[in-house]
Amino acid sequence: MTLEDTGAFVAPDQLPATVTAGDEWWRTAVIYQVYPRSFADSTGDGVGDLVGITGKLPALVELGVDAVWLSPFFRSPQKDAGYDVSDYRDVDPLFGTLEQFDTLLGTAHEFGLRVIVDIVPNHTSDQHAWFQEALAAPEGSPERDRYMFRDGRGPNGDLPPNNWESVFGGSMWERLTKPDGTPGQWYLHIFDRSQPDLNWENLWVREQFHDILRFWLDRGVDGFRVDVAHGMIKQAGLPDYTPPVEAASMGGSATDLSPGIENSVVHPDPPYWGQDGVHEIWRGWHAVLAEYEGDRVLCAEAWVDPLSKVALWVRPDEMSQAFNFAYMFTDWKAPALRRVIDESLEAFGGVGAPATWVLSNHDVIRHASRLALGADAPPQGAGIGPGSTVKPDRALGLRRARAATSIMLALPGSAYLYQGEELGLPEDIELPDAARQDPTWFRTGGEKYGRDGCRVPIPWEADAPAYGFNATGASWLPQPSDWDGYARDAQEGIVGSTLELYRSALRSRRELNLGGGSVLWLNGYGSSVVAFRNGELTVIANLGPVPVELPVGRVVLASEQIVGGVLPTDTTVWIAPN
Ligand code: GLC
Numbered sequence: 001m002t003l004e005d006t007g008a009f010v011a012p013d014q015l016p017a018t019v020t021a022g023d024e025w026w027r028t029a030v031i032y033q034v035y036p037r038s039f040a041d042s043t044g045d046g047v048g049d050l051v052g053i054t055g056k057l058p059a060l061v062e063l064g065v066d067a068v069w070l071s072p073f074f075r076s077p078q079k080d081a082g083y084d085v086s087d088y089r090d091v092d093p094l095f096g097t098l099e100q101f102d103t104l105l106g107t108a109h110e111f112g113l114r115v116i117v118d119i120v121p122n123h124t125s126d127q128h129a130w131f132q133e134a135l136a137a138p139e140g141s142p143e144r145d146r147y148m149f150r151d152g153r154g155p156n157g158d159l160p161p162n163n164w165e166s167v168f169g170g171s172m173w174e175r176l177t178k179p180d181g182t183p184g185q186w187y188l189h190i191f192d193r194s195q196p197d198l199n200w201e202n203l204w205v206r207e208q209f210h211d212i213l214r215f216w217l218d219r220g221v222d223g224f225r226v227d228v229a230h231g232m233i234k235q236a237g238l239p240d241y242t243p244p245v246e247a248a249s250m251g252g253s254a255t256d257l258s259p260g261i262e263n264s265v266v267h268p269d270p271p272y273w274g275q276d277g278v279h280e281i282w283r284g285w286h287a288v289l290a291e292y293e294g295d296r297v298l299c300a301e302a303w304v305d306p307l308s309k310v311a312l313w314v315r316p317d318e319m320s321q322a323f324n325f326a327y328m329f330t331d332w333k334a335p336a337l338r339r340v341i342d343e344s345l346e347a348f349g350g351v352g353a354p355a356t357w358v359l360s361n362h363d364v365i366r367h368a369s370r371l372a373l374g375a376d377a378p379p380q381g382a383g384i385g386p387g388s389t390v391k392p393d394r395a396l397g398l399r400r401a402r403a404a405t406s407i408m409l410a411l412p413g414s415a416y417l418y419q420g421e422e423l424g425l426p427e428d429i430e431l432p433d434a435a436r437q438d439p440t441w442f443r444t445g446g447e448k449y450g451r452d453g454c455r456v457p458i459p460w461e462a463d464a465p466a467y468g469f470n471a472t473g474a475s476w477l478p479q480p481s482d483w484d485g486y487a488r489d490a491q492e493g494i495v496g497s498t499l500e501l502y503r504s505a506l507r508s509r510r511e512l513n514l515g516g517g518s519v520l521w522l523n524g525y526g527s528s529v530v531a532f533r534n535g536e537l538t539v540i541a542n543l544g545p546v547p548v549e550l551p552v553g554r555v556v557l558a559s560e561q562i563v564g565g566v567l568p569t570d571t572t573v574w575i576a577p578n
Helices: 050-063 098-110 129-136 203-219 278-290 307-314 334-350 394-408 439-443 498-511
Strands: 030-034 067-070 087-091 114-119 173-177 183-188 223-226 297-300 356-358 414-418 529-534 537-542 554-558 571-576
Touching: 030 050, 050 067, 050 098, 050 498, 087 098, 087 203, 098 114, 098 203, 114 203, 114 297, 203 278, 278 297, 278 307, 297 307, 307 334, 334 356, 334 529, 394 498, 394 537, 394 571, 498 554
Parallel strands: 030 067, 030 414, 067 114, 114 223, 223 297, 356 414
Antiparallel strands: 173 183, 529 537, 537 571, 554 571
């Protein structure tokens, strides 16, 4: 079969939108998420740190990524693994010092790697000086107005101000106790009670964050991943809200984001997600970044749907890119994948932003496990553990993960990788209850396992203590005893290993400028196949049970071994002209 036989050539007016030309580095970048607690630990205390990360940067250069996104390392009581910040302008001693951050940044830049830091503006830690000042100040004071304090309902104010439920479980409201021991006002926390929501209608709060951005931009960071960029503004009057279906915990309707978009039903956003008022905030942040030389990036974590709504976050005067969670949660089915790719290119391209692609991060079940679960995958945030009824098949999950990544890295736009996925790491589903740390686990009384299973320190060396995460063997979450085969040194130079697959994909992506290209669908392979051209490259992924005959050409990348010119199930191949 030739490419022509497949009906490859589609009239130009039928082409999906392409990535708008622009030469900012982030339009095509592959951005690698480092979760500092679990990447590399130089002190041996069991928690990763900045010196550890700096020492491992050469491994990321060899992998072939363009930028590193660091999850929070700021001062924090670590109630939500650092997403509870008590000082946005300092490094938590757990991770090191500001000087060590400067060294990390300088070293990364010498290696040609950009660095993005993670700003958490929706809420602070309850230990932040602003919240402590608010607690000490009287009701109705300017200090209290920085947060969302309200009187309770009912005769004595004993009932929370509304019925909203925290993402981590339980009420979204916590009641204060006054110094004389009597109950006081309530404060809003979308997440843990140690994470009070800021009042973003307050201009003082807005100015503070502009200065926090400048603090990091002055140090030379290349941009920010913005946590909960769909939160911040709440609907006026804070009306009661009952989700129409079991909502995906971070937002978006359950049917749309989990387990896939195939049968999507889009429900209106709850009164605390995706409100119109957030966009004025992002225009302000855009203006702050514009004060600086060079291309700095703002990446939105905005769990809203449909994708045409996510695109509002990346209009030309707002943020640069937004995570594509609809893509992340798309079923492993060819029609659904084709549809979400089209929708992504159209939605993001329509506002001049690059599409983004992502399969794993620190909040979701690793895709090497998730893709084996199909419709049995639990909703986002719920996690999976020893008592779960579903158990992902490791071999199937890894095979699909390799095929999925091989699709993703051929798509135009920017791609996000999560540390460990280049090793094919599965979710750790055997973590003992006593080791769990995610507030979701505690706030739901163990009903939801939460996200610890994707956060376990990653393996570097098969035969070293803590698999080379550190020299002592300590690990803040215990590592499984059978991860030696996933260790980086066990995969380096091994043909067919997941690490070598990622390296090779990233090398070819760069050489063939796949990030800057476009998608031209190839028809004729049947409904279980995702096939497209990006420039000269043909990408074919077989998601069905029947082997697919391959066109003539040079195999540039194959997620599994190809024998006899046919593409087996759950396999992706990249083919260049001979
Ligand atoms: C974001 C983070 C998540 C965190 C939450 C609250 O969703 O990715 O890890 O728990 O925000 O800050």
